[in-house]
Amino acid sequence: MSETLLSTTPTRTLDALPLFEALPFSGRCHEIWERGDHLLIGVSPGNSYFSHQRISELVRWGTQFFDSVDIVYADMHVDTQFASFGYTPEHAQRRATKEIKATHRRIQRGVEESGRSGVRVRALSDFLPDPAYQRLHRAVLDALDTDPVFRDATEGMARAFLAARLTEGRSASPAQLAAGVAYIAAELPFFLDTPSLLGVPTSVSCYHIQLPLTPVLFGRDEGLRAVPGQAYAVVRPLPVPQATAA
Template sequence: MRETLPGERATPIDTTGYEALPFSDRCREIWRRGEHLLIGVSPGNSYFSHRRIAELIGWGLEFFERIDIVHADLHVGAQYETFGYTPEHAHRRAAKEVKATARRIARGVEETGHRDAVRAHALSEFAGHPVYRRLHREALDALRADRDFGAAAEAMARGFLAARLDEGLAPNEPQLAAGLRYITAELPFFLDTPALLGVPSSVSCYHLQLPLTPVLFGRSEGLRAAPGQGYAVVRPAAPTAAAGAVAGTRAA
């Protein structure tokens, strides 16, 4: 674990309270390299408190040389419009959520005292990046041409939208389309974070298994993650860690 730099404030962080479940043997091997961890943060998601972010950083630095945190800020307002908000109100609410998310991330990074090892970004910062644009275009093409990919992306969008709908309601067509645009904007970081951030390999993590995970990381054809890209569920550990969880030491 990295030392705190002089003048930086470090709050004690629980570095034993999480477990990692890489999706596949290849993902596990990328994890063991310990080169880079990507943490994706969704605006408006109460799971990502500043304390949770600080804990994830402290825990992740036990295994990885560097961490990047990316929070979504694209197509958030468009979703609110499909739920009946006026464009002005939707923009204000989205901007408020995104700013609050950025503040929680900044506070979480500050509390760890590891600003040398952690970088934070808004997703929109990459919108003009040629690699991001290529990967995003590939994802859009796959939505139209790849049945398995499209079905998994739609399932992921429906799950995401369920939190904004009354219980038992399904998203209508405009809502589903907005959800798919939001998710597709994030997909480049599940496909090839190394190319986007200039790292040798990377593990993208989230606290849930996603419908797209087996498509991007478990098949041998169609759109899938780059060889240096891994995925792992990282979640609060149960009292007895799951049998498949990553051990607390890095492979030699």
């Protein structure tokens, strides 16, 4: 399915908006966006895109369109990924802890600087005891074993993620690929059914790029896919207009 460009003109004008464009994946995703119930911003550790300034801008922008905004940051399987690149278990744990803490600080600073109240910030691991999360995560693991289309897309997403850390021309090792897939699998419940996890009527999960799994979870009629109340949208900064010569 093609992306659908959604106008970012707010119905509620509180102040000057940062400039973003929203690209809901499908017509149904567009309808859920228009409802404006809930926006989920997922943040990955070590991703330079998510500076505190960018997070502040996203929060300010998102609260113009949605009744509530949550930020969930990944803090699981980060050490496993470092270990797959040759770090000792102790060093991998230290690097992961440092990266996760730095991510949490950036998020908190960004939310504070946004001036918006009621924005919840939670770690992915906070949801481990939740029966809804456990159910959804089991469904992801089952699909990895039984659904070749889903598995191929997940592995493709993991390879794309790992490519930034690999020397040019090298492919991910089996251990690196397994660590990448485990990291993605832990996040996927929020692409399947955020309403069950956060108690909201409908939800839009957003990221700044289209993901290989998006057509699988939101564009097919069989296999593992998002619930009807779950949407996905690419939300990215608008290009800065180039000055023209006089």
